[in-house]
Amino acid sequence: MAAVYAMTGKKTLLVDFDLRKPSILATLSVHANRGLVNHLLNQIDLETAILRHPDYKFDILPVGVIPPNPAELMASDRMKKLIERLKQEYTYIVFDTSPIGLVGDIYPIASLLDHIIYSVACEKTNKNLFKSTIKQMTSRGIRNVSFVFNNVNLKKMEYSSYYQNAYGMFTGYQSQGYAGYVHAARQHQQGYYFDDAELEE
Numbered sequence: 001m002a003a004v005y006a007m008t009g010k011k012t013l014l015v016d017f018d019l020r021k022p023s024i025l026a027t028l029s030v031h032a033n034r035g036l037v038n039h040l041l042n043q044i045d046l047e048t049a050i051l052r053h054p055d056y057k058f059d060i061l062p063v064g065v066i067p068p069n070p071a072e073l074m075a076s077d078r079m080k081k082l083i084e085r086l087k088q089e090y091t092y093i094v095f096d097t098s099p100i101g102l103v104g105d106i107y108p109i110a111s112l113l114d115h116i117i118y119s120v121a122c123e124k125t126n127k128n129l130f131k132s133t134i135k136q137m138t139s140r141g142i143r144n145v146s147f148v149f150n151n152v153n154l155k156k157m158e159y160s161s162y163y164q165n166a167y168g169m170f171t172g173y174q175s176q177g178y179a180g181y182v183h184a185a186r187q188h189q190q191g192y193y194f195d196d197a198e199l200e201e
Contacts, residue, residue, distance in 0.1 A: 002094040006057035010091035013050070015061040018098040019070035019105065022063035028056065035064025040078050046085070059090075070098075075108035083112045100133055107140055116145045122152045 002014035015036065016024035025032060030053055039049040051060040067073050086093055097106045100118060110116060120130065137145060 002058045002092070003056070005092040005094070008092075011089070012058040012092040013061060013086060013090045013094070014058050015086075015093060015095045016063045017074075017095040017106070019063055019067055019073060020098050020103065022066070024060065024096055025062050028053070028060065030060065030062075032060075032062050033064070035062035036082075037067050037073065038064040040073060040076070040082065041065075041067075046082070061086075071103070071105055074105045080109060080112060083109060087112075100137075104136075107136075107142070110137075110140070110142045110144075114144065116142070117148055118145055119148045119150060121150055124151060 002012050006012040014024065016022045017036075019037065024030075030051065032051055034044055035049050035051075038044045039046050049061060049064065051062065053060060073079060095113065100106050100116075106116075118133075
């Protein structure tokens with residue numbers, strides 16, 4: 001997503017906001033031993049914490065050292081001030097956070113974000129956890145949320161949809177036998193093949 005925004009020519013920043021299990025550096029094959037947490041702990045300035053890599057058109061703010069108190073650090077005033085500062089310096093900022101629902105790190109700063117994208121993995125995301133997360137966000141007044149449904153098996157969905165539609169289309173005509181199925185298909189203008197000679201029999 002950060003790469004797409006960067007293609008517009010606007011100043012873009014990708015922030016690794018998963019202070020528990022950061023993954024951005026590994027994903028991008030970039031190495032660094034400093035970052036966001038080091039800055040929040042007053043060990044380095046922001047300019048030093050941000051990486052600029054020749055392979056990417058966007059800036060990167062990695063986690064740096066993993067803190068013993070991620071939830072407390074995320075909810076700190078210093079974190080909120082940092083986000084406001086970054087919003088002044090960048091047109092687009094993409095925060096890659098820890099899994100929402102499993103931990104509540106994102107909730108304290110949700111109101112500072114323009115939009116939240118919740119990624120849901122098809123046949124993988126636990127339904128009860130998903131429902132619980134939605135309730136948590138609703139109870140906290142978090143409304144700026146969209147959902148991305150990924151890892152979808154399109155062939156499987158097409159197969160399932162095909163038979164679900166067919167079943168619904170023929171409902172109510174079963175008692176009429178074969179003639180009823182033909183009538184249902186023709187009423188719905190579906191491309192099913194029927195032998196009229198067989199029907200007349």
